[in-house]
Amino acid sequence: MKQKPLKMDPSLLEFLKSVNCEEMSECLFTSKGICAVYRVENGDVVLTGSTDKALTEAEKKLQMTLTSSTLSLEDLGVLKKPEWRSLGDELCDTYNSAKKKTIVIHHPKHGDGLIVSGFRVPVSEVSRSLEKFINAHSNIKEVIRVRSYAMVKFILEKKSEVWQSLVKNNKVKVHFNPKIPFIRLSGERVHVQPAMETFQKISDTLVTDKLVIKKAGAKKYFQEQGSMFFVMIRDRRFVVILEESHMRDEDRDNYDSGRIKVKKQETKIDYFCGDSPLLSVIEDFVMVGEEFEPAVFQLCAETRQDLNEARELISSFIVREQASSSIRDTAINRFTREDAETLTNLQRDLTVSIQLNKAGPEPVITVEGLTRDVVKAVRSLREMIRKVEKNKSHKREAFILSSIVKWQYLDSRNQMVPFDVYTNYDLEEAFAKKQPRIKIEIYNEQYEVDLTRRVATRRNRTIKLIRVDRRDQSSDTLPGHWEDAKGSFVKRIPVQPGSQEYKDVEKEFRRTGLNNQILNIERVQNETLWRSYMIQKKHLDDKNKHKNNERKLFHGTGSENIDKIDHRGFNRSYAGMHGAMYGNGAYFAVDPSYSARGYSKPDRLGHKRMYLARVLVGDYTTGKAGLLSPPAKSSTATDLYDSLTDNQQNPSMFVIFHDAQAYPEYLITFHI
Numbered sequence: 001m002k003q004k005p006l007k008m009d010p011s012l013l014e015f016l017k018s019v020n021c022e023e024m025s026e027c028l029f030t031s032k033g034i035c036a037v038y039r040v041e042n043g044d045v046v047l048t049g050s051t052d053k054a055l056t057e058a059e060k061k062l063q064m065t066l067t068s069s070t071l072s073l074e075d076l077g078v079l080k081k082p083e084w085r086s087l088g089d090e091l092c093d094t095y096n097s098a099k100k101k102t103i104v105i106h107h108p109k110h111g112d113g114l115i116v117s118g119f120r121v122p123v124s125e126v127s128r129s130l131e132k133f134i135n136a137h138s139n140i141k142e143v144i145r146v147r148s149y150a151m152v153k154f155i156l157e158k159k160s161e162v163w164q165s166l167v168k169n170n171k172v173k174v175h176f177n178p179k180i181p182f183i184r185l186s187g188e189r190v191h192v193q194p195a196m197e198t199f200q201k202i203s204d205t206l207v208t209d210k211l212v213i214k215k216a217g218a219k220k221y222f223q224e225q226g227s228m229f230f231v232m233i234r235d236r237r238f239v240v241i242l243e244e245s246h247m248r249d250e251d252r253d254n255y256d257s258g259r260i261k262v263k264k265q266e267t268k269i270d271y272f273c274g275d276s277p278l279l280s281v282i283e284d285f286v287m288v289g290e291e292f293e294p295a296v297f298q299l300c301a302e303t304r305q306d307l308n309e310a311r312e313l314i315s316s317f318i319v320r321e322q323a324s325s326s327i328r329d330t331a332i333n334r335f336t337r338e339d340a341e342t343l344t345n346l347q348r349d350l351t352v353s354i355q356l357n358k359a360g361p362e363p364v365i366t367v368e369g370l371t372r373d374v375v376k377a378v379r380s381l382r383e384m385i386r387k388v389e390k391n392k393s394h395k396r397e398a399f400i401l402s403s404i405v406k407w408q409y410l411d412s413r414n415q416m417v418p419f420d421v422y423t424n425y426d427l428e429e430a431f432a433k434k435q436p437r438i439k440i441e442i443y444n445e446q447y448e449v450d451l452t453r454r455v456a457t458r459r460n461r462t463i464k465l466i467r468v469d470r471r472d473q474s475s476d477t478l479p480g481h482w483e484d485a486k487g488s489f490v491k492r493i494p495v496q497p498g499s500q501e502y503k504d505v506e507k508e509f510r511r512t513g514l515n516n517q518i519l520n521i522e523r524v525q526n527e528t529l530w531r532s533y534m535i536q537k538k539h540l541d542d543k544n545k546h547k548n549n550e551r552k553l554f555h556g557t558g559s560e561n562i563d564k565i566d567h568r569g570f571n572r573s574y575a576g577m578h579g580a581m582y583g584n585g586a587y588f589a590v591d592p593s594y595s596a597r598g599y600s601k602p603d604r605l606g607h608k609r610m611y612l613a614r615v616l617v618g619d620y621t622t623g624k625a626g627l628l629s630p631p632a633k634s635s636t637a638t639d640l641y642d643s644l645t646d647n648q649q650n651p652s653m654f655v656i657f658h659d660a661q662a663y664p665e666y667l668i669t670f671h672i
Contacts (some may be wrong), residue, residue, distance in 0.1 A: 004055045006045040012067035013118040015104045016040060018501045027100065028065060029058050032614040038062075068117035069127040074137035079107060079114075095122040105130070119615035136190040143185040145198050148208040149485040150298035152176050152183060154239045159202050166195045179246060179321070207304055210243070211297040211311050216353040217370035218318050219295035225471065229317055238301035238310040247298070261294055292351060323371040325378050330584065331388040332356070339384055352377045396568055396659050403470070403660060405534045409442060409456065410464040427451075456619045482525050490521040490567050492667060505666050508552060508612055512591050516670040519607060524664050529569050533614065540618045541641060549642070553588035553654060554600030555664075557610045562609060562667065570613070582623030583630075583644045585655040586662065588615050594652065602672055612666040613645050617654045618642025628656050 008016070017040050025037035036049035036058035045062075049055040064301075075234065078084055095102045095118075103126050107389035116127045132150045146152055155163070156176045166172050170188040172195045181415055183199055184426050185192050208533065213219075222229070233240060295318070299310045335343075343354050352369030354377065367377045398421040398536065407427045408416040419427065423440050430438040431451055440456065442463060447456035454465045481501065485491045495502045505521050540549040564571065570586040589595045600608035621631065623644030630641035643661070645651040656662055 002049055002052060004047045004049075004059070004060060005041075006047060006062070008045045008062075009068055009117075011067050011070075011106065011115045011117040012062075013040070013043070013045065014016070014106055014115075015066065015068075016045060018104050019101050023100075027647070028061055034058050035063060061456055065119060066117070067120045067123050068115055068406075069123050071114040071116070071127060071134060073112050073114055073132050073134060073138075073141070075134075076112065078134055078138055081137060083137065087129065087272065088652055091126050091129060094362065097128060137188045139187060140189050140192055140339055141184060141186045142192055142196055142205070144185070144196060146181050146183065146203045148210075148298045148300060149178075149181050149243070150239050150241050150300035151203060151206055152178075152181055152210050152243055153198070154206060154300040155183065155202055157239060158237075162202060163195070163198060163388070166198060181247075184266075191555070200628045206302060207298055207307060208298065208300045209307055211314060211348065213295040213297070213298060213314070213318055215295070215318060215322060215323070216292055216347075216368055217351045219293055219375055220351045221318070221321055221370050222295055224452070225321075229314075233310075233313065236306075236309070236313075237303075238299060238306045240310055240314065241298050243296040279340030281521055283519075292353075321360050321370055322368065323374040324366060324368045324372050326364050327368045327378065327381055327385070328362050329385050330362055330387045331392070332365060333584070334388050334392065339388075342380075342384065346377050346380055350377050392571075393420075393568060394425075395573070400528055400532045400660065401425055402430055403535045405470065405529060406468045408466045410466070410470065416466060427465075427467075461596045470531075476528060477582055478527060485525055485527070489528075490524070490544055491522055492566065495521040495523055495666070505612055505668065509592050509610075510668075512593050512598055514593050516596065516608075518672060519669045522667045522669075524566050524611075524667060526566065526569075526664075528665055529660075532660040533663040536658065537616055540616050543639070544619055544642070548613070549616050551615050551617050551654070552665075553615045553617075554592045554595040555586070555588050555592060555613055555662075556601075557609060557611070558601035559603045559607075559609060565611065565664050566667075569659050569664065570656075571659075582646055582653070583625070583655045583657070584629035585627075585644070585657040588613060588654045588656070588662065590652050590654075606672045608672060610668055610670070611664045612668060614663045614665050615654060615656060616642065616660075616661040617645075617656070620645050622646070622648050622656065623655055 016038070021039050022037070027035045028034075029038075034049075034054055035051075036047055036054045038045050038058070039045050040046075047055050049058055058075070092105070093104070094402045101118070103116060104121040105119065105126070106115045107113075112359045114130065116123050116130065127362050139204075146155070153176075162379045163174065167174055169192040171186055175184040175186070177184060185195050185199070187195075209258050218656050219242070226242060230240070261454065297314055297401070299307050299309045301310065346352065347354050350369065350373040352367055355366045355368075357364045357366065365381060367374050367381070369377070371591050384545070402421045404426050405428050409419065418424070418442075426438065426440065427449065430449075436450070436452060438451065439446055440449055442456060445458060447458045447463065449456045449465065451452070454467065456463045456465055483493050495505065502521055503525075506518060509518065537550060541547055557565065589599075592612075595610050596608060600610045602608050619633070619641055620643040621633075621641045623630075627644065630644055633641060643657075644655040645654050
């Protein structure tokens with residue numbers, strides 16, 4: 001007898017080991033006239049035959065009759081299902097009998113496949129049945145990508161009655177992902193696939209869009225207070241979500257989600273610098289608009305009409321929370337670079353839009369944003385304006401004082417050098433208060449001044465100081481008709497009706513036909529302002545080489561400005577409050593009717609107020625809007641005009657730019 005060992009596929013080897021070798025040899029070989037048998041020995045199949053031909057025919061018969069099929073298992077849990085066991089038992093009962101086994105179903109311990117081995121036809125039929133079951137009952141996870149997060153929310157909240165029936169038997173699990181616009185389904189394939197079709201049909205019927213709101217503070221408001229809005233729209237036929245940064249995928253071509261600039265154009269502000277208030281150096285800086293992210297909303301509904309309703313509701317809600325406030329004040333012209341940085345910080349910290357408009361006679365700052373933030377920003381802006389006005393007032397007081405009292409120091413060449421107006425003011429204020437010492441700067445170094453000895457010392461160095469009181473040198477005395485102010489810095493003295501002084505003022509008041517009832521006339525006695533005015537008058541008389549420099553003019557104002565004017569004179573920062581067609585200075589009218597009619601604001605009793613002022617108009621020329629000082633008398637001259645007017649041949653008003661060029665001599669109070 002001849003033998004031949006065969007190297008068999010392990011799965012076929014398993015089948016051959018599981019059956020009776022003699023019975024299977026009878027079935028495969030001897031019943032077919034092949035004189036051969038097989039046995040399994042040491043993991044190999046060994047054929048035994050009468051001849052080499054018998055061995056060859058037996059080997060060929062094995063190859064043609066037996067086969068194996070490997071089925072992949074994507075879900076090993078299928079093998080644990082009762083239905084799987086039932087199917088396996090049923091197939092084995094169908095294809096195997098006590099006398100003849102045609103298939104074996106085998107799951108290797110180390111592997112994720114299933115092997116069916118045995119006779120070729122049964123193996124094919126059993127494999128198809130098992131594969132069909134595995135495919136249908138394997139647990140899978142599928143993802144449906146929808147067009148927006150709002151659509152995920154709409155399906156979850158507004159379409160639950162459609163998809164809830166799919167999950168009521170817990171055959172399909174649905175997960176709505178808040179981080180990604182996906183809907184995840186899990187369960188047996190036989191249940192998941194119909195569920196996917198259902199969700200796809202739902203999403204196909206919906207419309208979605210984005211709404212971009214480019215208003216300062218809009219996104220911040222919805223982030224902080226949007227819950228009220230979302231509660232309000234809970235029962236509407238649409239859903240709205242505020243888009244966050246993680247929701248921005250790379251496919252954003254259909255809407256503008258970029259950052260927005262509150263103010264794209266360059267805004268220029270003039271500011272004054274230098275130690276002397278007489279030096280008006282005008283420079284420009286750019287107030288950079290702060291960038292804000294827009295509020296981007298994702299919308300979803302079943303109809304375009306519902307989407308439009310959502311847009312209108314969001315817009316109205318934001319408009320209701322938005323506010324705009326404008327501040328018009330000439331003090332804005334004196335904002336510095338530091339003030340601009342403060343404005344920029346306000347924009348960023350409060351998420352408001354701050355815009356400047358200098359096109360008109362007065363600069364205007366407009367603040368837009370959430371109401372509460374606009375209120376805060378406006379409060380800060382008004383504080384900035386008050387600070388500017390306070391600094392301006394200090395400059396004017398320092399300048400007026402410098403025209404009366406001058407402090408000087410002796411330099412290394414024995415020459416007298418005047419202090420700047422601010423140091424001059426500090427020294428005189430300390431001197432008036434009888435302070436023994438004060439610290440100042442000379443040559444950018446700090447010195448201590450002994451006001452009794454009038455010397456400044458630093459380490460071993462001593463500098464002599466001199467105080468010059470021009471009132472002692474001036475030949476200009478106070479008007480003889482002034483009354484004793486009894487130590488008061490400023491005083492208004494009622495002028496007695498019927499006196500010549502009263503008649504002279506009344507004559508000026510009525511010379512153009514003004515017939516309003518005069519309630520009282522008061523003389524303003526301010527020694528400091530008067531002496532500054534007289535020093536300026538003497539300066540113009542000498543400079544212009546004529547005495548025709550002074551006029552009596554009128555200035556109408558409101559009751560809230562009376563004390564300011566009495567104490568500090570006519571403030572140039574008021575310029576533009578009633579228009580600045582001929583320059584940004586203090587305005588005076590030739591005709592009292594003009595001031596009475598247009599600029600004397602009545603109080604709650606209907607009383608109006610107007611000053612009859614002494615004004616040093618000097619040499620004047622026609623003005624124009626935007627001028628901060630009079631122009632030069634010629635292209636080559638360094639001497640400037642002293643004032644501006646509306647008509648050089650027949651003036652009806654004058655504009656001055658020097659605080660000492662006008663004195664508020666009489667205050668006239670009259671009835672409308």
